[in-house]
Every structure is written in structure tokens, then in C-alpha cells.
Amino acid sequence: SAVISQKPSRDICQRGTSLTIQCQVDSQVTMMFWYRQQPGQSLTLIATANQGSEATYESGFVIDKFPISRPNLTFSTLTVSNMSPEDSSIYLCSVGGPNTEAFFGQGTRLTVV
Amino acid sequence: AQSVTQLDSQVPVFEEAPVELRCNYSSSVSVYLFWYVQYPNQGLQLLLKYLSGSTLVKGINGFEAEFNKSQTSFHLRKPSVHISDTAEYFCAVSEGFMGNDMRFGAGTRLTVKP
Numbered sequence: 001s002a003v004i005s006q007k008p009s010r011d012i013c014q015r016g017t018s019l020t021i022q023c024q025v026d027s028q029v030t031m032m033f034w035y036r037q038q039p040g041q042s043l044t045l046i047a048t049a050n051q052g053s054e055a056t057y058e059s060g061f062v063i064d065k066f067p068i069s070r071p072n073l074t075f076s077t078l079t080v081s082n083m084s085p086e087d088s089s090i091y092l093c094s095v096g097g098p099n100t101e102a103f104f105g106q107g108t109r110l111t112v113v
Numbered sequence: 114a115q116s117v118t119q120l121d122s123q124v125p126v127f128e129e130a131p132v133e134l135r136c137n138y139s140s141s142v143s144v145y146l147f148w149y150v151q152y153p154n155q156g157l158q159l160l161l162k163y164l165s166g167s168t169l170v171k172g173i174n175g176f177e178a179e180f181n182k183s184q185t186s187f188h189l190r191k192p193s194v195h196i197s198d199t200a201e202y203f204c205a206v207s208e209g210f211m212g213n214d215m216r217f218g219a220g221t222r223l224t225v226k227p
Contacts, residue, residue: 102147104158
């Protein structure tokens with residue numbers, strides 16, 4: 001199984017600012033995924049990040065709001081831009097496993113005030 | 114596209130009682146099915162998965178699930194729960210390609226009471 005480290009684990013941010021979340025994997029992976037989990041809700045896929053190409057965003061998510069970088073096969077970042085209280089969520093990084101399962105980081109708990 | 118319905122948002126049980134968390138899915142093709150657990154302030158941990166073969170799947174922490182194709186269900190069971198099983202449980206379905214099409218249910222909050 002893959003070991004995924006996310007930073008920061010939590011943060012409290014002022015509205016209008018941006019936060020960059022880092023995701024480091026202990027092995028090389030083709031695809032990395034970013035999810036949002038709003039309070040009391042399930043997980044929603046934000047985008048799929050492939051190394052060497054632009055991320056693919058799901059309906060309702062745009063690059064200007066959630067820019068993603070994928071500089072190599074073990075690392076990705078997600079930025080939450082121009083934050084508002086509605087962006088308060090847990091953001092989770094995930095990678096696909098060899099048998100289709102997904103492995104998750106511990107998540108970043110973001111509160112926007 | 115595939116979708117998942119978890120029929121119970123909250124399930125309270127007493128310690129050492131059996132529990133079943135229900136999950137139904139819809140898909141037009143063959144699917145892979147998963148149960149994940151999320152303990153407070155933590156990420157998701159895979160409990161078990163069904164890819165093919167035996168419809169009864171055993172996972173970690175004494176959990177098991179049964180794939181029922183005719184009823185499109187994948188219910189999670191444990192014969193005797195512990196206080197430490199208190200967590201959020203998510204059922205997920207994938208149509209197979211490396212996790213980028215995984216869809217999650219709304220979650221079931223299992224609360225085990227002494």
C-alpha cells in the first residue's frame with residue numbers, strides 16, 4: 001500500500017487568502033486525486049492530477065479556484081484560492097492502487113474565517 | 114455513471130451487538146466495491162474490497178461484506194462491535210480504472226455505546 005503525507009494537517013485562514021496543500025507519496029504513482037469533504041458530507045472528487053499534463057477537473061470545479069501542480073510522480077499540490085467560508089472542508093489527497101483501490105492521506109482540515 | 118446509496122445515515126448499537134451497514138449501488142457495467150472507515154480527524158482507511166470471485170469478502174478489524182449482484186448490494190457486517198469501531202463508514206464503487214472514477218456514498222455514522 002502507498003503511504004501518503006499531507007501538509008498542513010489543519011489551518012485557519014482569512015477569507016480572500018489562498019492556501020496550498022502538499023501531498024507526498026512514498027512511491028511513484030501515475031495518477032493522484034484531490035477530494036473535498038464538506039462538513040458532514042461524503043467525498044467529492046475535485047480533480048485528477050497526472051504528471052506532465054494539466055489536471056482534469058470534475059464538474060463544478062475550476063482551475064482558477066483550485067490550481068493543481070504535479071511536478072513529479074511522487075508529489076502534488078492543491079491551492080484553494082480566494083477563500084470564502086464555504087471553502088471550509090477537509091481536503092484529501094489520494095492515489096490509485098494496483099487493484100483499483102484508493103489510498104488516502106490524513107487530510108487537511110481547512111477553516112476559513 | 115455509477116452511484117452509491119448508503120441507506121442509513123446513523124446507526125447506533127450497543128457494544129458486542131452485531132451490526133449491518135447497508136449499501137446499494139447502480140452501474141451499467143461490472144463494478145468494484147469498497148468499504149472505507151474514517152475515524153475522527155483522520156483520513157480514510159480501506160476496510161475491504163470486492164474485485165471478483167467469492168461474494169463474501171473479509172476485511173480488517175473483523176468486518177465482512179457480501180456482494181449481491183441481483184440486489185446490487187454490498188452490505189457491511191460485523192458480528193460483535195467494539196467501542197473502537199465508532200467511526201464514519203463509506204461505501205464506494207468504481208468501474209475499474211485506477212481510482213479516478215470512484216464514487217462514494219454519503220456515509221454511515223456508526224456509534225457504539227457501552
